[in-house]
Amino acid sequence: MIEIFDAHKRYGSSVALAAVDLSAEPGQVTAVIGPNGAGKSTLFRAVLGLEILDAGTALVDGRPYERARAPLRTLGAAIDPSAFHPGRRVVDEVRIATVSQGLSSRRVDAVLDETGLGLVRRRRIRALSLGMRQRLNLAVALIGRPRNLILDEPLNGLDVDGIHWMRGLLREAADGGCAVLISSHILSELERVADRIHVLASGRMISSADIASAGEPSRHVVVVSDDPEALRALLISHATDVAREGRALLVRGMTVRAVADVVFRNRFFVESLAESRDSLESDYLRLLAEAAPFDPVLRESPRPERPS
Template sequence: MTAVPERGPGRIEIRGLTKRFGSFTAVDQLDFTVQPGRITGFLGPNGSGKTTTLRMLLGLIRPTAGTATIDGRSYRDITEPLTVVGSALEATNFHPGRTARDHLRVLAAVAGVPDTRVDEMLELVGIPAAARKRAGGYSMGMRQRLGLAGALLGDPRVIILDEPANGLDPEGIRWLRGFLRHLAGEGRTLLISSHMLSEVEQTVDDVVIIANGRRVAEGTVAELHGEPTAYVRSSRLPALADALHRAGITSEPRDDGLTVRSGDLAHIGDIALAAGVPVHELRADQTHLEELFFNLTESDEHRNRNRSGHEAPPETLPPGELPPPSGAPVSTAAPSQEVDR
């Protein structure tokens, strides 16, 4: 009798997750949650612990302390993991002499899915014409699409991708954005690691930012942007500030204009018009995710300047640790000798 795949809602929970390599702490008491039906961006500078965290979540590295679970279970405890979790941590985990179709057929055999699913995935990610070409000749963008096809073979509820937009041209990035939104719309859980902040800002619902292995911010994109404000310039700034004050809106001088504590540009314009004040410039003035990212990570780096070392050692399995169990994550390479990204 064939076992019924374990397909819970797909909630990811990271609690007190810690990983030490000797005296170096790569991930330090990390806590965050990824909700089903949403795209969560996982951000951090190089060496911040992103890839180490994802590898612990996928059972490729044992944590020193804490837990990383999917629907309350560790990856190793999921009996049919490829139908629950699909992942792509690297775009190079295939034999260069093997065609894309044959690469996916091998993964499909491990996952227990029919070869017809392979052709469906090649069509879905937009590389059916290259299916019989050797993958070693693929561009980085095509490799990313092949990795995504592999991650989706088991029709998983949870999808974990590390830098999925790397190597994609503008058209490919636009396609990826729409594709990820489609997957989230189906109720799947998406955790996306990326350093392309402007792209993340247009794609994700929630953001987790880490630095030096610790969480420095978590929330929706709107929450992290903070209170909406506007910037306005006028030749009669005192009169404009007074009119805004009488309307119950605070403002403060900035450069040759005002920062207004309101994001309603039409209302600000109407107040200026009613007061007979000319407006030379009026625009939304939110903190961009990129600015927030650098402010948070640079502040954390400054606070931890005296920590011993900033580069993680090679991510090898410590003595006595076992490789991933049978049914390892789709399109996830075994631990490599590269430094955490």
């Protein structure tokens, strides 16, 4: 289990994390999404002990990761695919990780096959594509069969087959009891594999949602008219919400039939009328738009003192 409590981190006058709480439970894929610079990588590095929090706590299975008795059995991390020595062979990097943890040498071949690297095992890392370096990063993360995984943008550089493979691997790891914490900008994939989504913006956690318990995505009616403002004024008394996007209106709280009835009775011309549903992407963009303004340089509250 990965737990983060009241995490604060700043670099000079710039705030990277502000009072962030998060937990990644065993048996679940927990995703953190947000724009570039939101603090995702800082948060993950803090769990690994690569960044020292100004205040707050990051724990892996109840203790700081640097105190883990068997680090790669406790937590596997794929953070930076460019961190490997370019002159080493693929198999050498995996062997180094194996020997460092006192693991059986048989794990080398097993994890290379598991991550699709068996055919390039003797290739120099400088000759690998980004997608293959991502696979190597994951191979090292998996070498100790860890109880927890942290993956920072692991889908970058993967082709369609690679993304499909990664989705299956993440789901298999979680179903086997592993706590998986992941970030990615490919929201459509996270929507398919994640159990819980956290949205981070300007160092703040602005939303957390359990996808598994969210039920069916909310639906709305999209109607395109040559006079959207007049139609909006008419529909607003019947619907719970009517938002305008150009010539289109997004109507919530009414069925397609109800909207069509209003349009017909009031002789409005419409080009299209259809039901749609929200996606993770639309919810994410809405949350960012609705988030209260926050200055990432100047904190609203005093910086907390480092705990003794």
